[in-house]
Amino acid sequence: MSALPALAELTNHQIRLASRPVGLPTRANWNNTCEPVVEPGRGGVLVKTLCLSLDPAMRGWMNEGKSYIAPVEIGAVMRAGGVGRVIASQNPAFAVGDHVSAGLDVQEYCLIPQEQLKRSGIFKIDPSLGLSTWLNVLGMPGMTGYFGLLDVGQPKPGETVVVSGAAGAVGQTVGQLAKLKGCRVVGIAGGQAKCDWVVKELGFDACIDYKNTDVRAGLKEHCPQGVDIYFDNVGGDILDMVLAKISRGARIIICGAISQYNNTTPVKGPANYLSLLVNRARMEGIVVFDYAERYPQAIAELASYLLAGSMKSKEDVVVGLDTFPETLLKLFNGENFGKLVLQVAPD
Amino acid sequence: MSALPALAELTNHQIRLASRPVGLPTRANWNNTCEPVVEPGRGGVLVKTLCLSLDPAMRGWMNEGKSYIAPVEIGAVMRAGGVGRVIASQNPAFAVGDHVSAGLDVQEYCLIPQEQLKRSGIFKIDPSLGLSTWLNVLGMPGMTGYFGLLDVGQPKPGETVVVSGAAGAVGQTVGQLAKLKGCRVVGIAGGQAKCDWVVKELGFDACIDYKNTDVRAGLKEHCPQGVDIYFDNVGGDILDMVLAKISRGARIIICGAISQYNNTTPVKGPANYLSLLVNRARMEGIVVFDYAERYPQAIAELASYLLAGSMKSKEDVVVGLDTFPETLLKLFNGENFGKLVLQVAPD
Numbered sequence: 001m002s003a004l005p006a007l008a009e010l011t012n013h014q015i016r017l018a019s020r021p022v023g024l025p026t027r028a029n030w031n032n033t034c035e036p037v038v039e040p041g042r043g044g045v046l047v048k049t050l051c052l053s054l055d056p057a058m059r060g061w062m063n064e065g066k067s068y069i070a071p072v073e074i075g076a077v078m079r080a081g082g083v084g085r086v087i088a089s090q091n092p093a094f095a096v097g098d099h100v101s102a103g104l105d106v107q108e109y110c111l112i113p114q115e116q117l118k119r120s121g122i123f124k125i126d127p128s129l130g131l132s133t134w135l136n137v138l139g140m141p142g143m144t145g146y147f148g149l150l151d152v153g154q155p156k157p158g159e160t161v162v163v164s165g166a167a168g169a170v171g172q173t174v175g176q177l178a179k180l181k182g183c184r185v186v187g188i189a190g191g192q193a194k195c196d197w198v199v200k201e202l203g204f205d206a207c208i209d210y211k212n213t214d215v216r217a218g219l220k221e222h223c224p225q226g227v228d229i230y231f232d233n234v235g236g237d238i239l240d241m242v243l244a245k246i247s248r249g250a251r252i253i254i255c256g257a258i259s260q261y262n263n264t265t266p267v268k269g270p271a272n273y274l275s276l277l278v279n280r281a282r283m284e285g286i287v288v289f290d291y292a293e294r295y296p297q298a299i300a301e302l303a304s305y306l307l308a309g310s311m312k313s314k315e316d317v318v319v320g321l322d323t324f325p326e327t328l329l330k331l332f333n334g335e336n337f338g339k340l341v342l343q344v345a346p347d
Numbered sequence: 348m349s350a351l352p353a354l355a356e357l358t359n360h361q362i363r364l365a366s367r368p369v370g371l372p373t374r375a376n377w378n379n380t381c382e383p384v385v386e387p388g389r390g391g392v393l394v395k396t397l398c399l400s401l402d403p404a405m406r407g408w409m410n411e412g413k414s415y416i417a418p419v420e421i422g423a424v425m426r427a428g429g430v431g432r433v434i435a436s437q438n439p440a441f442a443v444g445d446h447v448s449a450g451l452d453v454q455e456y457c458l459i460p461q462e463q464l465k466r467s468g469i470f471k472i473d474p475s476l477g478l479s480t481w482l483n484v485l486g487m488p489g490m491t492g493y494f495g496l497l498d499v500g501q502p503k504p505g506e507t508v509v510v511s512g513a514a515g516a517v518g519q520t521v522g523q524l525a526k527l528k529g530c531r532v533v534g535i536a537g538g539q540a541k542c543d544w545v546v547k548e549l550g551f552d553a554c555i556d557y558k559n560t561d562v563r564a565g566l567k568e569h570c571p572q573g574v575d576i577y578f579d580n581v582g583g584d585i586l587d588m589v590l591a592k593i594s595r596g597a598r599i600i601i602c603g604a605i606s607q608y609n610n611t612t613p614v615k616g617p618a619n620y621l622s623l624l625v626n627r628a629r630m631e632g633i634v635v636f637d638y639a640e641r642y643p644q645a646i647a648e649l650a651s652y653l654l655a656g657s658m659k660s661k662e663d664v665v666v667g668l669d670t671f672p673e674t675l676l677k678l679f680n681g682e683n684f685g686k687l688v689l690q691v692a693p694d
Contacts, residue, residue, distance in 0.1 A: 068625045240616070254624045269587070269616030277601045277632030278415045285624030 007046070007088060010037040014077045014107035015324050021062055023264045024332060030325050039088060043114025045122070046088035049104045050347065052080045053135040054340040055169070056331050059261040068287045078106040083125060083134050085347070091117070099127040101134050106324055108344055129303060130313065136339035137302050137313040141169030144288040146298040148253045149174050151291070152284050153229045157182030160223050162242055165233035166207055167194035169339030170255060173302070174231045175204050176311045186222045188215065188238060190334040202312060210238060219245045229253070235260045236268055243272035250281040262332055314338035354393070354435060357384040361424045361454035362671050368409055370611045371679060376409070377672050386435060390461025392469070393435035396451045397694065399427045400482040401687040402516070403678050406608040415634045425453040430472060430481050432694070438464070446474045448481050453671055455691055476650060477660065483686035484649050484660040488516030491635040493645040495600045496521050498638070499631050500576045504529030507570050509589055512580035513554055514541035516686030517602060520649070521578045522551050523658045533569045535562065535585060537681040549659060557585060566592045576600070582607045583615055590619035597628040609679055661685035
């Protein structure tokens with residue numbers, strides 16, 4: 001049993017889902033609540049939230065209806081993965097002071113009872129690699145990029161890989177990893193600054209600015225042999241434009257469709273999907289949770305690249321739990337530059 | 348050298364592409380021409396056309412632009428596969444009287460010079476299995492169904508397979524083969540007669556009449572465990588409805604999209620494509636020519652089923668080369684019942 005701090009003095013600020021948004025979420029869709037912090041029972045741990053991962057997938061979790069994961073219930077604390085520090089523990093596997101990654105949700109303190117430890121995905125992390133890195137290249141986005149690119153995409157040296165949301169969390173992992181595997185890599189991102197960064201800092205071969213240039217022309221220029229792998233984070237028109245440029249036997253990894261998540265009209269299906277037939281190509285979805293047993297393998301490989309300096313991890317850190325409703329929107333207007341992280345406490 | 352008949356007395360009637368259709372092809376898109384029949388040169392063969400295969404893919408060949416095969420040029424004899432009888436030969440591999448399958452095109456006689464033999468795909472057939480069977484289960488549609496279902500779909504016993512165009516050439520092969528592989532098979536076809544036939548004669552577990560019943564309700568009723576494999580010949584709304592019902596790890600084989608071939612508006616993309624993500628499913632295109640080296644294996648297996656009576660091959664035979672323009676349209680209004688075949692000569 002570890003010594004417990006004066007928990008009774010602590011208040012847990014939380015952000016709960018008040019109603020299901022139509023289109024972009026607004027302040028009215030959220031409720032701020034306060035609760036006293038509770039000591040963990042036998043086998044449980046209490047984690048102080050340091051950083052939370054804000055991801056496009058959150059928008060889907062706010063919708064009613066079946067998906068790859070249950071929706072967040074109305075009135076529940078919003079679901080989020082994060083990193084934190086154990087401040088009370090009744091579990092010998094976790095000591096006070098340990099840094100952990102877990103499903104912490106949008107709140108300052110997360111009590112994880114013994115029976116929910118496995119479901120929370122909790123594991124100890126090495127904070128020297130950078131706390132927010134564990135939400136980015138070494139976190140869910142990194143795992144998504146790693147298994148999506150390698151398992152679903154099966155890249156071969158010399159192939160051309162295109163990735164949308166190139167400066168985002170998944171995109172930066174995919175592009176850098178594809179370069180390390182010997183591919184030619186073309187990103188698609190919004191704005192010159194992001195495009196410059198992925199080319200100059202991350203080593204992509206090219207990056208197309210979809211906000212200010214013609215994506216079709218960019219694909220034609222930078223993918224003269226066609227697109228062998230497209231890692232799609234955005235859907236919509238860009239998916240269609242890439243479909244028109246795929247090569248024979250191409251693989252399209254459907255990771256997300258951020259352009260469609262806040263639609264109030266039906267999702268736009270890819271009109272060029274028959275390019276799959278002409279090119280004997282395939283389009284396949286990935287859900288990262290399916291690879292949970294192999295996360296350690298991916299983390300070890302990606303951490304080795306980070307330590308060797310052959311891979312970078314860039315986060316856009318916004319401070320303050322209360323800014324959550326507005327900060328989340330940065331994902332949907334493309335304002336975030338790097339993986340979007342909400343810092344809830346400095347330490 | 349075989350004895351040559353009085354070739355000079357024969358006239359070759361042909362149907363040529365006069366212009367590229369917009370929407371459904373009309374008589375105005377075709378030209379009827381006559382040419383004298385020419386003796387084959389060294390290594391060549393002359394084939395009398397008996398039956399031609401009419402297929403939805405023909406509509407695509409009439410369009411300009413790159414696809415998996417070059418378009419038919421304006422003024423050229425329309426491309427078609429067929430079966431015929433060798434009536435003159437300067438090639439020891441083919442004797443007068445041999446029945447063959449080859450790319451014969453829409454004409455009464457096809458001269459195949461030595462240098463085009465391979466490209467024509469010519470091979471000898473056993474007419475006792477039924478001439479038109481060689482354009483159906485033992486022809487391109489059968490090959491498409493065989494490799495699409497088995498190689499791309501990879502069916503496992505007990506899985507639910509849905510196939511659209513169920514009474515058509517590809518559909519009947521796919522459904523019967525899936526039953527033989529131990530799957531539950533649900534067809535989608537137009538009209539009660541076709542639905543009754545695939546259930547009662549071909550042994551499908553169920554068939555949904557898309558013209559007169561609610562396809563969504565039918566899928567719900569007949570696929571209570573979801574759809575593991577969807578073999579898509581039609582595209583459009585039906586593809587979207589099936590996407591909403593796929594199970595985890597589902598495979599969708601994109602073979603064609605007959606509902607979209609005569610569109611004068613853009614192709615309708617599958618709005619429910621994100622079901623691929625939710626269900627970790629894949630959608631993959633097939634072009635049968637890629638499997639040419641393995642046709643003999645497929646033909647041997649399918650012929651054994653036909654001879655054993657465990658598979659049937661149904662053709663809708665229309666007589667007369669000159670009826671080609673109207674007969675082709677039967678495919679697009681769903682009038683054909685079974686694989687559509689144009690009989691050019693009785694023997």
